[in-house]
Structures are given as C-alpha cells and as structure tokens.
Amino acid sequence: MSSHSSEKQPQSLTRRHWLAGTGLALSAAGLSGFSKTAMAQAAATAAAPKPLPPFANWKTADAMIVHSSSTIELKRSAFGSSVITPSEKLFIRNNLPTPDAAIVADRDAWVLQVEGVKKPASFSLKQLRAMGVESVTTVLQCSGNGRGFFPSKPSGTPWQVGAAGCVVWSGVPVKALIEACGGVADGMAFMTGTGGEKLPEGVDPKSLIVERSMPLKAFEDAILAWELNGSPLPLAHGGPLRLIVPGYTGVNNIKYIKRLAFTSTQTEAKIQKHGYRITAAGQESSPNDPSVWEMPVKSWITAPLADNGELSAGQTVIQGVAFGGVHAVKLVEVSADGGKSWHKARFFGPDMGKYAWRQFSVTLPLSAGAHKLVSRATDTAGNVQPEQRLENAHGYNNNSWADHAVSVTVAA
Amino acid sequence: MSSHSSEKQPQSLTRRHWLAGTGLALSAAGLSGFSKTAMAQAAATAAAPKPLPPFANWKTADAMIVHSSSTIELKRSAFGSSVITPSEKLFIRNNLPTPDAAIVADRDAWVLQVEGVKKPASFSLKQLRAMGVESVTTVLQCSGNGRGFFPSKPSGTPWQVGAAGCVVWSGVPVKALIEACGGVADGMAFMTGTGGEKLPEGVDPKSLIVERSMPLKAFEDAILAWELNGSPLPLAHGGPLRLIVPGYTGVNNIKYIKRLAFTSTQTEAKIQKHGYRITAAGQESSPNDPSVWEMPVKSWITAPLADNGELSAGQTVIQGVAFGGVHAVKLVEVSADGGKSWHKARFFGPDMGKYAWRQFSVTLPLSAGAHKLVSRATDTAGNVQPEQRLENAHGYNNNSWADHAVSVTVAA
Incomplete structure (x- = not known):
C-alpha cells in the first residue's frame, strides 16, 4: 500500500517521497509543484518551528503549528470566542501538492464535469454562479484531528485539536446542480468527487488521485463552494471550487473539484479503498472496514x-x-x-x-x-x-x- | 464649530488641520501620532488610489477605497456572500488619530473606569475577562454611510455603501459589569462611553474627545469587546477594548474605551452636542436636533x-x-x-x-x-x-x- 494516498502519512511531498512511493523514476518535468523548500524543511531539526510554505504564507504565523508544508495546525490557544475561524487561522492538510496558482487566475473558467445524472454535462464556474447561491457554516475537521493523543502513535500527523475550524462557505447547492441535470441517474448509491490536482505521468492515477465516495444522501446539504468566509476561496483551501459536505471529515470535502459523479459503487481510488478507514489496531486496512465519513460528537x-x-x-x-x-x-x-x-x-x-x-x-x-x-x-x-x-x-x-x-x- | 469633532468632516489629521481647528499653536511634541504620510497623501492627486495607512496595512488593499488615512471604505463588489465581513475588509473611520500600538502590547493591563453605578470601580481587562464572555454579531455602519449619494454633497466622507460590515464581537456583557458594580445609580438616563485617544495639550478636551451618550436602554445588549471575528481586537478597530452597542451607528461604538459612565444628562463633548445630529439642510447643528443613534432599516x-x-x-x-x-x-x-x-x-x-x-x-x-x-x-x-x-x-x-x-x- 502506498504511503501517499492516505491521510495517515503526512507528506512533505519531496521528490524522494514520490520516488519511494511509486517505485518509478520520474522526470524532473513531472515534478513541478514539489518545492525545494519542503525538502529543506524536512532536513531541519524537529525542534525549530517550520516556516509557513509559500502557498499558505498569508496565514497568521504565530497562531499556527507547521507540521510540514502540507499539514498546518491551529494552536489550541488561538480559536478565539467568536464562532467563526478566520481563514488566516484555518488548518491545512493537503493530500497532494497544491496546484499551481494559475488555476485561480481565471476562476470563472474552471470547469466541473457532472456524471451519473440523467443529463450529464459540464459547467464552467461562471455557469454555476448563475444557478443560485447558498451559504453554509460547517466545522471542517481533518479525519485525524486528535491523533496526537493516541498513545499507540499511529503514523500520520500527530494533530492535537487544531486540525479543525468553523467557517462559512458560499456556492451553489448540489441539489440545484442535480436538478439542472435532470436528476440522479437510476441505481446510484454514492456521491463521488474528484480533485483536480495534477498527477505525475506514468503512475496509475488510482494510486494517487484524491477521489472520494460517500453515501448518496450526503448531497442533500452539500454545496459547491467558491467562497470561504466572505472572500474568493483561496487556493490553499481548494479554490476555485470545492465540494463541501457538511458534517463529513475534511478529506470528503474535495478541493479543486473537477468531477462530481453519482455512482453505483465506491471509487476504486486507493484513498477510498484502503485509505481513511477505521481499521483495528495492528491490521491492514481493507475495503470492508468502515469509511471515515460523518464526524462524531x-x-x-x-x-x-x-x-x-x-x-x-x-x-x-x-x-x-x-x-x-x-x-x-x-x-x-x-x-x-x-x-x-x-x-x-x-x-x-x-x-x-x-x-x-x-x-x-x-x-x-x-x-x-x-x-x-x-x-x-x-x-x-x-x-x-x-x-x-x-x-x-x-x-x-x-x-x-x-x-x-x-x-x-x-x-x- | 470645530471641523474636527464631528464625523461630517473627514480628516487627514495633519498639523494644519489641528492648528486650523483649535486656533492654537501646538508644539511639535503635542503632535505625536499625526503622520507625515497623511500630509503627503493629502498632497497627492485625488485620482491616484491612496495607499493604506501603516496602522491598517493589513487590510485587503484591492478591496478597499482609501479616502484618507482615517476613512477607508469597502468596495461594493467585495462584500461576498458569506454573512461575515472578514476583518481585513472592514471599513475604518477614525475621529482622532489612532493611538500608539503600545496600548495593545499588554492588552490585559488596559483599565476601564466605571461610573454612575452604585459601586464605582476600575477594572483591568484581565479582570473583565474573568467576569464572563458573550459574543454578538452586529452590523457596524458609519453614520455617514451613503452620504456620497446626497446630491447636496454634504461635507464629510462621500461614503457609498462600504462604510459597513457585519462582524462578530466577543467580550463581557455590560449587564455583567453593572451587576458587579451594584447596579446603575438612581436617576441615570444615558450610557456614556469615553474613548482613550490621547488629546493634544492646551486644548479644551471637550472640543475633541470622542465621548458619546446614548439612551440608557442601549446597555441591554451592549458588550465590552476584546475580540473581533475570532482574533484579538485590532488597534485599527478600537483594541484592546471597544464598547459595542448593537444596532447603533459606528460612532456610538467607542474605541479604546477608558470610561463607561451612566449619566443623568448627555455629555457636553462637542461630538455629542453638535456632532452627529440630524439637522435640517442649511442649518447649524443644535443639541435639540435628534442624535444619530439607532440605524434605520x-x-x-x-x-x-x-x-x-x-x-x-x-x-x-x-x-x-x-x-x-x-x-x-x-x-x-x-x-x-x-x-x-x-x-x-x-x-x-x-x-x-x-x-x-x-x-x-x-x-x-x-x-x-x-x-x-x-x-x-x-x-x-x-x-x-x-x-x-x-x-x-x-x-x-x-x-x-x-x-x-x-x-x-x-x-x-
């Protein structure tokens, strides 16, 4: 099983990681997005506070704990008393390297494919904006928040409480999209979202792609969000477009979503099949283990x-x-x-x-x-x-x- | 009537303004806090966008309209759809120069005097924090928001819609403070708040001080806030402590509050007596004109x-x-x-x-x-x-x- 596709292995996403994980010699051209900064950070001593990575350098530095360039937590002392977590204090946990900022240069041009509906179609973000607007406040929490309290020290980021925040998302309800597409096709049992991260060439996409399936009912209150806390959705949090599934752990809220599909079965992507499952201690994850979906109280x-x-x-x-x-x-x-x-x-x-x-x-x-x-x-x-x-x-x-x-x- | 104490005259707060307004020759020592930048800005052409002043340089520059260093508006296109206005997009309108950042260096040491209660007392911010916490969402709106649409072009900042935002404040309810002080003293009809801005020497404080009285009932849902949108209240918005009077125009929400008094009459401060009153066009303001308190729909x-x-x-x-x-x-x-x-x-x-x-x-x-x-x-x-x-x-x-x-x- 790859150490890359699941949240339990935090990545600094260096060249070495990719090579080790895929067993392939990737060309330098295939590695755009993997920063030397991350490599340098990995080499730094664990004791020295790591700096914020460039894509997230707008975060409030003294409120954050930087575990790695893709895993950044809010300090327990910094939640405040005002319900909403300011975007500058919202944790970051990326499964793959953050896409190039070019994807937020022309937000309206972003395209979403919709499948598993009666009338499959593609929509630009500009078209989605014309379909309606809704706003929902959710707790966004990493599936592994609190992992740091396990005495068994499971592999993965040792988050304490700060891989969580309460934020406001605005966008178009998935329901409105389904309606525009003539309804969900018959026999579908899951909603499946696919992230738009660029994958390296020559690798089985299913081994790396961020694609998650969840029970069909999850669409009820889901939205496709283009705004976070009153501002255009930052790249660091999945801009230009993110699937927000209220009440579900972070990984199910697909960043840079490029495909929303209603499916009869769960995706075969490794992040779904083997990743993010409640597996007995000491066992290998299997598709029969419960998937990490709804968050408990x-x-x-x-x-x-x-x-x-x-x-x-x-x-x-x-x-x-x-x-x-x-x-x-x-x-x-x-x-x-x-x-x-x-x-x-x-x-x-x-x-x-x-x-x-x-x-x-x-x-x-x-x-x-x-x-x-x-x-x-x-x-x-x-x-x-x-x-x-x-x-x-x-x-x-x-x-x-x-x-x-x-x-x-x-x-x- | 001074052109300084009321909101209708936006100030770049240069030395010349102060001299003109007070008719006094102030020593350079009395002018700390009035920046040369402001003077330079005033000299710039009206057409060139003004830069954000240093105390507010953390605002989202491309979302703001800088009228002057103390009057900064949000663009109509930048409100977003997510209810809350991020702090980086909240307008600024200061009646006096922003105090030195030293006052937020040790927030807990800030002292508030409470008067017009049965047991007058002073409280440090640390003591206030131990008295309880409440959180309230309010529209903060400058009394002059929309002035720019008056064809009569009243003097003052020509705000359009952006001298307003909807934000979350957290702090201690004024009610809890009153309770700790044995209740409001008999015969009091107003709640009066006094700002902690440093005033120049040799000037009648009443001519400049930001001190506002409002009907006693305003205390019901008022809070003394130390937090804005989940972060410590920024200096630019009145930190370390601000009186929040829900539903009342901005000027009544006293920044850097140093004194909260229950009084039998309204303050004699010019900003109350002559400033912020609904005066017939072409007339001089008089204390008989209605004060600008509650915001209309x-x-x-x-x-x-x-x-x-x-x-x-x-x-x-x-x-x-x-x-x-x-x-x-x-x-x-x-x-x-x-x-x-x-x-x-x-x-x-x-x-x-x-x-x-x-x-x-x-x-x-x-x-x-x-x-x-x-x-x-x-x-x-x-x-x-x-x-x-x-x-x-x-x-x-x-x-x-x-x-x-x-x-x-x-x-x-």
Missing part, C-alpha cells in the same frame, strides 16, 4: 490552558467549542476534576446552524492547585462524547473527552 | 454590479445584504425596473441574530439592455426602507432605496 476546552499565563484562584471562565457532525450539539458539560463531577455549560454567541460548532462557557470557582478540565458534548441524536477513544490503526475520529483534557495550575 | 444590492464584467441575458442571480438596526429584518423585495415591479427575495445563509445583516438573493430573467436594480427591506417592527433619503445637513442615515440603485447593462 466532540468538544474541547480552549481556555484556560496551561500556557495561558498565571491563573489566579477564584471564579474562572472556562470555554470551548462543541459540535455534533451531522447533528446539532445540544448539551455540553464541563468538569474541573477530570470527570468526577460535571457542570452544565451554556452556549453563547450565534447559532450558525447544525453543522457549525457552538461556543460554550461555564464559570467555576477554582482553588489553588492543579485541576484537570474536561468537556463532554451530547448531540441532538443523543450521542454522548465518550470517555475513551475508538482505538484504530490510523488514529481517526478521536473524540475521547479524556484525551482532550487540559491540566491547569492555579496560583496560591 | 436598509439594504443594498452587491451583485451584479455594472463593473462585474459582461452580463449575459437570461436568469440572473441578484444578491445583497439587508438589516434593520435594532430590529431584525423580515422582508426584502427586489426590482429590476427601478421600483415599478417588485419580487420577494429569499434570505440565505446563517441567521446570526437580529443585529446581523441577512444575505438575500432572487433569480430574475434579465433581457438584453439596461436595467435598474433596487432592493427594499422591511424590519420586524414594520419599518420599510423609504424611496427617498431623509435630507439632512450632514448626510447621515441615508437608507433611500432609490439612492442605492445599481444600473447594469445586459449584452444582447
């Missing part, structure tokens, strides 16, 4: 944190974020003693719909000494954030409240 | 615009923003024939509360030729956006739908 505390400076004894505002994937979150409880006793938190700020996260806060008296702060969310379907993570080989979908605890010390 | 179209590129005949998505000040907006109608016939628009995207704006859209068939697009909003109190502006000497509160029309030409 989850919450974490964002303040106070151990590194927030000196905490004084007394009433303390504890706050965080909570979401339920495809269900709204309905309750958050907070404990200051590691889960022995719980206090109901209140939601504050705007409710941006069921796919958004809610900010919560509770004010508790903290005495001098050490405290273990944890939060536990419940969604409207009755799912409760579990104490323990679901152990799995690649460290996906970690929503354990125990893993997300914060230890703080209050001054005497 | 308003909407405008953001797309398509004449400069949006070539429009093709056929179904066209027309979109815009609408808000009702202290009331939610409940209806928007759109006309493609300058107001002869109207079509109900639909709201789309998240509803962020009654003080936020809503995005609206309607799809109409546009034939080849010229069309005049207008929108008309109605709020939940039944107020309807009027066809005609309320004529007034200084060009405040323009919500005329006719003034906000967009003329587009559709290709044959």
Whole structure:
C-alpha cells in the first residue's frame, strides 16, 4: 500500500517521497509543484518551528503549528470566542501538492464535469454562479484531528485539536446542480468527487488521485463552494471550487473539484479503498472496514490552558467549542476534576446552524492547585462524547473527552 | 464649530488641520501620532488610489477605497456572500488619530473606569475577562454611510455603501459589569462611553474627545469587546477594548474605551452636542436636533454590479445584504425596473441574530439592455426602507432605496 494516498502519512511531498512511493523514476518535468523548500524543511531539526510554505504564507504565523508544508495546525490557544475561524487561522492538510496558482487566475473558467445524472454535462464556474447561491457554516475537521493523543502513535500527523475550524462557505447547492441535470441517474448509491490536482505521468492515477465516495444522501446539504468566509476561496483551501459536505471529515470535502459523479459503487481510488478507514489496531486496512465519513460528537476546552499565563484562584471562565457532525450539539458539560463531577455549560454567541460548532462557557470557582478540565458534548441524536477513544490503526475520529483534557495550575 | 469633532468632516489629521481647528499653536511634541504620510497623501492627486495607512496595512488593499488615512471604505463588489465581513475588509473611520500600538502590547493591563453605578470601580481587562464572555454579531455602519449619494454633497466622507460590515464581537456583557458594580445609580438616563485617544495639550478636551451618550436602554445588549471575528481586537478597530452597542451607528461604538459612565444628562463633548445630529439642510447643528443613534432599516444590492464584467441575458442571480438596526429584518423585495415591479427575495445563509445583516438573493430573467436594480427591506417592527433619503445637513442615515440603485447593462 502506498504511503501517499492516505491521510495517515503526512507528506512533505519531496521528490524522494514520490520516488519511494511509486517505485518509478520520474522526470524532473513531472515534478513541478514539489518545492525545494519542503525538502529543506524536512532536513531541519524537529525542534525549530517550520516556516509557513509559500502557498499558505498569508496565514497568521504565530497562531499556527507547521507540521510540514502540507499539514498546518491551529494552536489550541488561538480559536478565539467568536464562532467563526478566520481563514488566516484555518488548518491545512493537503493530500497532494497544491496546484499551481494559475488555476485561480481565471476562476470563472474552471470547469466541473457532472456524471451519473440523467443529463450529464459540464459547467464552467461562471455557469454555476448563475444557478443560485447558498451559504453554509460547517466545522471542517481533518479525519485525524486528535491523533496526537493516541498513545499507540499511529503514523500520520500527530494533530492535537487544531486540525479543525468553523467557517462559512458560499456556492451553489448540489441539489440545484442535480436538478439542472435532470436528476440522479437510476441505481446510484454514492456521491463521488474528484480533485483536480495534477498527477505525475506514468503512475496509475488510482494510486494517487484524491477521489472520494460517500453515501448518496450526503448531497442533500452539500454545496459547491467558491467562497470561504466572505472572500474568493483561496487556493490553499481548494479554490476555485470545492465540494463541501457538511458534517463529513475534511478529506470528503474535495478541493479543486473537477468531477462530481453519482455512482453505483465506491471509487476504486486507493484513498477510498484502503485509505481513511477505521481499521483495528495492528491490521491492514481493507475495503470492508468502515469509511471515515460523518464526524462524531466532540468538544474541547480552549481556555484556560496551561500556557495561558498565571491563573489566579477564584471564579474562572472556562470555554470551548462543541459540535455534533451531522447533528446539532445540544448539551455540553464541563468538569474541573477530570470527570468526577460535571457542570452544565451554556452556549453563547450565534447559532450558525447544525453543522457549525457552538461556543460554550461555564464559570467555576477554582482553588489553588492543579485541576484537570474536561468537556463532554451530547448531540441532538443523543450521542454522548465518550470517555475513551475508538482505538484504530490510523488514529481517526478521536473524540475521547479524556484525551482532550487540559491540566491547569492555579496560583496560591 | 470645530471641523474636527464631528464625523461630517473627514480628516487627514495633519498639523494644519489641528492648528486650523483649535486656533492654537501646538508644539511639535503635542503632535505625536499625526503622520507625515497623511500630509503627503493629502498632497497627492485625488485620482491616484491612496495607499493604506501603516496602522491598517493589513487590510485587503484591492478591496478597499482609501479616502484618507482615517476613512477607508469597502468596495461594493467585495462584500461576498458569506454573512461575515472578514476583518481585513472592514471599513475604518477614525475621529482622532489612532493611538500608539503600545496600548495593545499588554492588552490585559488596559483599565476601564466605571461610573454612575452604585459601586464605582476600575477594572483591568484581565479582570473583565474573568467576569464572563458573550459574543454578538452586529452590523457596524458609519453614520455617514451613503452620504456620497446626497446630491447636496454634504461635507464629510462621500461614503457609498462600504462604510459597513457585519462582524462578530466577543467580550463581557455590560449587564455583567453593572451587576458587579451594584447596579446603575438612581436617576441615570444615558450610557456614556469615553474613548482613550490621547488629546493634544492646551486644548479644551471637550472640543475633541470622542465621548458619546446614548439612551440608557442601549446597555441591554451592549458588550465590552476584546475580540473581533475570532482574533484579538485590532488597534485599527478600537483594541484592546471597544464598547459595542448593537444596532447603533459606528460612532456610538467607542474605541479604546477608558470610561463607561451612566449619566443623568448627555455629555457636553462637542461630538455629542453638535456632532452627529440630524439637522435640517442649511442649518447649524443644535443639541435639540435628534442624535444619530439607532440605524434605520436598509439594504443594498452587491451583485451584479455594472463593473462585474459582461452580463449575459437570461436568469440572473441578484444578491445583497439587508438589516434593520435594532430590529431584525423580515422582508426584502427586489426590482429590476427601478421600483415599478417588485419580487420577494429569499434570505440565505446563517441567521446570526437580529443585529446581523441577512444575505438575500432572487433569480430574475434579465433581457438584453439596461436595467435598474433596487432592493427594499422591511424590519420586524414594520419599518420599510423609504424611496427617498431623509435630507439632512450632514448626510447621515441615508437608507433611500432609490439612492442605492445599481444600473447594469445586459449584452444582447
């Protein structure tokens, strides 16, 4: 199995990686997009903070943790209290090298192919804009967010909480597109999106292509987005056009989407067949393992944190974020003693719909000494954030409240 | 009457302005903060786009219109479709020079004095943070937004639609502060906020200070905000601490607030007594004229615009923003024939509360030729956006739908 097509292996995407992964001698011409900077970064010591890569140099540097040029996380201290994650603070996780900026030079010229409908067709982004506009707020979260808390240290980026953000997308509803194409063709069970990344020549495309299938019902609230947080969708986040599937983990939200197909079976792409599956620890992934699709209910505390400076004894505002994937979150409880006793938190700020996260806060008296702060969310379907993570080989979908605890010390 | 204390006279805030306005010979030492850049800019031709001033150089340059170093507007084409205005696109209108960045170096040390309460007290920002957190989405709009459409050309910045944005603020509710201070003292009828700008020596502070009074009831949903759109409140927008009064025009949202007082009368500051009042055209402002407080119901179209590129005949998505000040907006109608016939628009995207704006859209068939697009909003109190502006000497509160029309030409 390739180490490139699945999220569990973070790539610095150097020439060496590609050669190792494909077993082919690729010509230099086939390697455009793989930067020397990334190679230099890989050579740097792990201790030195890595700089932002050029395609993401507009991010707020001091709010981010750069794992590699394609895996960039938001610091736990930088979520803020205002529901929306500014684009400059949104994490990045790319499965393939970011395409050339030329693809956002003339956004309206981008073309999407639609298949598996009664009247297959191609649409330019300009044509899509004329089909209507919708706006949806979603939690975008990497499938591996929280992997860093697995003691088993699964391979892949050791994300803590920051491979997630809550952002507003605008574009055309997939429903409107389906309607324009005469409806979904008979017998289709999946929605399949294909990314427009350029693949190297001479390699089986299925081994590298970012192509994901998800249950057909996922189209209901999906949109094809050309805007993020009020600005044209940046290249770093999939511009000019990205498939947004509310409530589904990041990888299902196909960047630079060039093909949207309704299919009777799941794609044969490796990223679907073997990648992003909940596989028992120590086992090889198989297409029979559950695919990583809907996000489970989850919450974490964002303040106070151990590194927030000196905490004084007394009433303390504890706050965080909570979401339920495809269900709204309905309750958050907070404990200051590691889960022995719980206090109901209140939601504050705007409710941006069921796919958004809610900010919560509770004010508790903290005495001098050490405290273990944890939060536990419940969604409207009755799912409760579990104490323990679901152990799995690649460290996906970690929503354990125990893993997300914060230890703080209050001054005497 | 000074030309400095009221919003109707945009300032480049050069030495000459101060001297002219105060009639005093100020020493160079008293002029720190007034940049030579501003003077150079004033000397530049009106036709050349002005650069962003240093304190706001993080704004999205190509989305902004720089009227002066203290008056910066968002282009009508740059509002986007995602409800929230990114901080990089939020307009700037400063009544006084922006304080030194030193005031945001140690945010927690900022001190607010609270008066006119049963137990007057001072609070550091660190103490305010421990009192609770709330988050509110508001339309922030300059009192003079739309002044540029007055044929009478009132003095002041000729804003079109871009001295407005919809943003999320987080901080402590004023109510919580009042509670901590034992309640509002008896007999108080106004909430008065005082800005922390440094004033030049030897000048009557009342002639320049940014101090505004508003009806006591305004405290109900007001917050003292330390965060804008998920990041620490930038200096350019009033950081470290700003009074946010939802539904009230921009000037009432006091930047760098250093004093919050409950008072029996309105402040004697010139900006209150003579500034920001609805005065009959051709008259001098008097304290008997209505103060510019709550925003009236308003909407405008953001797309398509004449400069949006070539429009093709056929179904066209027309979109815009609408808000009702202290009331939610409940209806928007759109006309493609300058107001002869109207079509109900639909709201789309998240509803962020009654003080936020809503995005609206309607799809109409546009034939080849010229069309005049207008929108008309109605709020939940039944107020309807009027066809005609309320004529007034200084060009405040323009919500005329006719003034906000967009003329587009559709290709044959």
